[in-house]
Amino acid sequence: MAVFSKSPLSESTLGAMSAIADGIALGINRKQAEDALRVNQQQLKSILGSLRDAVWSISVKKFDIVYLNPAVEIVYHRPISEFLENPNLWWEAIYPPDRARIERIWQSIRAGESVGWDLEYRIALPSGEIRSVRDRAHLVYDAEGQPLRVDSIVTDITQRQQYEAALERERQQLRQIVTHAPVAMAMLDTQMCYLAYSNQWLTDYHLEDFDLIGRSHYEIFPDLSRQWQEIYQRALQGEILSQNEEKFELADGTFRYVRWVVQPWYVSSQRLFPNETLAEGFSSDRLQPGAIDAATIDRNDVEIGGIAIVTQAIDEWVEAREAALESTRLKSQFLANMSHEIRTPMNGVIGMTDLLLKTPLSSQQKDFVKTLQTSGKNLLILINDILDFSKLEAGEMRLEALEFDLNTCLEDAIDSLSIQATAKGIEPIAIVDERVPTALKGDDSRLRQVLMNLVGNAIKFTEDGEVTIRVSRAKDDRSAENSSNGDRSQVMLYFEVIDTGIGIGLEGQNKLFQSFSQVDASTTRKYGGTGLVLV
Structure with a gap:
């Protein structure tokens, strides 16, 4: 507000104008407060209306309903109109066995001994269903400090319970x-x-x-x-x-x-x-x-x-395992010792057959001595196998690291089986890839033994056709890369023994790397042998 005058205003005029200005300002403030209150009330009403929990206000003196929100219908399954018509309906909805507890709390509030509660009780729906609720309430006082009403929030906790x-x-x-x-x-x-x-x-x-x-x-x-x-x-x-x-x-x-x-x-x-x-x-x-x-x-x-x-x-299991391993070791040690002791006289027997063959004998006697010599050598081979297996079990097998020629090792293995192969009209051959070095260092006797076992097995199960030993570099051998850098300390070779014999079915192949078992007992009766033993 602005006032313009050509002459000074009197004190009375200024006082009147000041009073008018104060009245206008007060009116403006009151209007702003009313607008703010209206907005707050709308916000509160919106919030309370969106809740799924029932909100009550109950008069302390008259014990009737002052306020309730729409969620009362969700919790109590009753229309709001019933509560307005019957202000005590909220009390009647409490499951009768639980009313005494609520009544005691109300009495304590009226007596000024309590200012609210947080408790769980049951309510009865119109359908007869009993539901559980949680009721959280607090006491509200008037301007004079007297108990005015109780504001309460009731939540259905049946599903949670x-x-x-x-x-x-x-x-x-x-x-x-x-x-x-x-x-x-x-x-x-x-x-x-x-x-x-x-x-x-x-x-x-x-x-x-x-x-x-x-x-x-x-x-x-x-x-x-x-x-x-x-x-x-x-x-x-x-x-x-x-x-x-x-x-x-x-x-x-x-x-x-x-x-x-x-x-x-x-x-x-x-x-x-x-x-x-x-x-x-x-x-x-x-x-x-x-x-x-x-x-x-x-x-x-x-x-x-x-x-x-x-x-x-698993102490007992570990002890039993250790005992079994010790028993196996002792057994293997015994077999190794016995095999060694048996091999000594067997060499003497074979040596005597050599001497007998140099003496004058009839053709029949020579056949007898040769049969004895062959049987003795075969028995010695079996004894050597037992000795090797026993050493493996006893943990006494040691691989040598000696220089040898691969071609010579292959020839020796094939020559050792030449009689067996010739008898069946088979000539074993060895094919060595040109990238395979022949000057090697390792245990050639063990390699020869493995090859003889595999080739002998191939000859045994091949009636006609061929038996081939093929040697090449392994696919994952990195020594070829290292050799270009001057590192030729190791080489990984891949040995194949290929034959045209009866073969081994898929079911039998699964047994190759298991503890010794025969694929078919009939093959042993027909062909003999001790098996590949690839475990």
Whole structure:
């Protein structure tokens, strides 16, 4: 407001004008406040109207409804009009057995002993269905400090309670399953606190006097290594880790052999994963991770709930294995010694047949002596094989590193089998790739022995046709690259023995690298022999 005058204004005029200005300013402020209040009320009404929780305001003195929002219809399944017609309907909707508790709280509020509540009770719907609600209320006072009304928010928690009850049942079932698992097993949450554990867990780790539920794993095992802490963290990230055999040192200095598995377990809005699948996967004779696979669970509805640790003591199994290995070693040692002792007199017998053949003998006698000599040599070959196998089992086999010529080694192997091959009209041949060096260093006697076994087997099962030894560089041999740089210290060769015999079917091929077994017993009766023994 602006006033213009040609002469000075009097004091009375200025006072009147000031009063007018104050009145205008007050009116403007009041209008702004009313507008702001109207906006706030609209915002509050919008917020309360969008809630799915029922909002009440109940008079303390008259015990009637002052305000309610539209969500009352969602929670109580009754139209708002019924509550307006019957102000006590909210009280009548409370399930009768729960009313006494609510009434006591109201009495304490009226007596000034309480300023609100946060409690759960039941309500009855018109259909007769009983639902559970959570009621959070606080007392509002008037300007004089007297109790005016109670504002309350009521939330339907029936579904949550059902889920919690189902979850608790699953937890109890899980604890029962884990408790009686045949292995040492513990389930922990993401904070590494115990949720369940087996009796065997308590026994194996001397924890019989402890109640572990809710306690930290790191509190129970304060000296855990960094390696194990990393294993647990990796499991919490979703990995499954396991070890079939590991040696542990216990607190008393003794050692224990165990196999173990550490894997995550999962929880969703519907249930726990896994429950019985965990224990089923960990049987006493074989330790395997649980059958549940997180990849099969809806990734948007699941999260890691913690980890499961399963260990199984295998001390007896390790001791039995060591005893079996020792028994095998002693047996092999005995066979090696006996084979050596038998070979000495056999050489004498073969030597005597050589001397006999140099004496005057009839043709029949020569045949007898040659048969004896051949049989003796074959027996000596078998004894040498037994000696070699025994050395392998006893861990006494040593490979030599001697210079030799590859062509000579191949010729010796073929010549040793020439009588057997000639008798069947077969002439074994050797083909060496031009890129293969012939001046080598290694154990030529072992190489010759392997080739004789394979070629002899090929001749034995080939009635007509050919037997070929083919030597080439292995496909993954990098020595050819190194040789250009002057490095010729190693070479990897590929040996093939090819024949036109009866061959081995696919089913029989699967047995080649297993412990010795015959593909077909009839072949042994027909052809004889000890097999390839490629284990």
